[in-house]
Amino acid sequence: MRDAVIEAARFLADHTDQPITLGDVADHVGYSPFHLARSFERRLGVPPGQFLAAHRFQHAKRLLLAGDDRVIDICHAVGFTSVGTFTARFAAAVGASPVAFRRLPDALADAPPRPVLVPGSAPGGGAVGGSVRLSPAAAALLGAGASVYVGLFPRRAARGFPVSGSLLAGAGDFLLTDVPPGTYWVLATALPARADLPAQLVPATSVVGAAPRPVRVTAAGQCHHRDVHLDVAQTWQPPVLVALPPLASPHAQDWRRRRPERILG
Known part of the structure; x- marks a missing residue:
């Protein structure tokens, strides 16, 4: 079934600009829609529909930074029929509306990551620490001085704001603090620090990783350990949707001003 899930993921990633149903994907891989959907989410951490939407949003991010096409035209180009639905879902996944995302390169030029x-919302709460390591292929792709983002997310998908997050100046140790009770995934990605701002917002090739199992925080003062191994992602893998550089910028997002921050020395 693993090969069928990967083939289904490839099929979805190749048809982001077309109307497509779960039945179409199930027919392509020769499984029932029910069994495919269940196996797909178990293997990749997101259901097929959300996976398809993620690739559509990633394509929309590229279009928003590449030119001045209207948002409604980009909405239709990536397979959505309602600009309101597209805008709301894009903002929830990316952390900025399409219009605000288009303006991020200018905002980041004045306040680079x-x-x-960025601690969690529970002062004195739990903590999650560990190490981030790069595969040889990832290290070769990124070059010297990679920017490594690591964060806690309620699902095995980097969408929306992290519960707690950090930007590291290269691979190494991290500690995420003030984490409220809950179950979270430790997710990480790395970007070439010397890339221009559009390339940092939508990298041509992703370097990603996740801790092999979630962490459950139940009490204040608990410290959990999770290591993350980063490798070059396959083109069909779920993209990192959340706009990460603004989360490490001192002025690019209003929500950062409303939360305490600690600069790592």
């Missing part, structure tokens, strides 16, 4: 820890 820097190493930072």
Whole structure:
């Protein structure tokens, strides 16, 4: 079934600009829609519909930064029929509306990302620490001085704001603090620090990783350990949707101003 899930993921990633149903994907791989959907989510962490939407949003991010096409035209180009639905779902996944995302390169030019820890919403709460390591292929792709983003998310998908997050100046140790009770996934990605801002917002090739199992925080003062191994992602893998550089910028997002921050030395 693993091969069928990967083939289904490839099929979805190749048809982001076309109307497609779960039945179409199930027919392509020769499984029932029910069994495919269940196996797909278990293997990749997101259901097929959300997986398809993620690839559509990633394509929309590229279009938003590549030119001045209207949002409604981009909405239709990536397979959505309602600009309202597209805008709301894009903002929920990326952390910025399509219009605001298009303006991020200008905002980041004045306030570039820097190493930072953004704690969670529960002062004195739990903590999650560990190490991020790059595969040889990822290290070769990124070159010297990679920017490594690591965060806690309620699902095995980097969409929306992390519960707690950090930008590291390269691979190494991290500690995420003030984490409220809950079950979370430790997810990470790395970007070439010397890339221009559009390339940092939508990298041509992703370097991603996740801890092999979730972490459950139940009490204040708990410290959990999770290591993350980063490797070059396959083109069909779920993209990192959340706009990460603004989360490490001192001024690019209003929500950062409303939360305490600690700059890592």
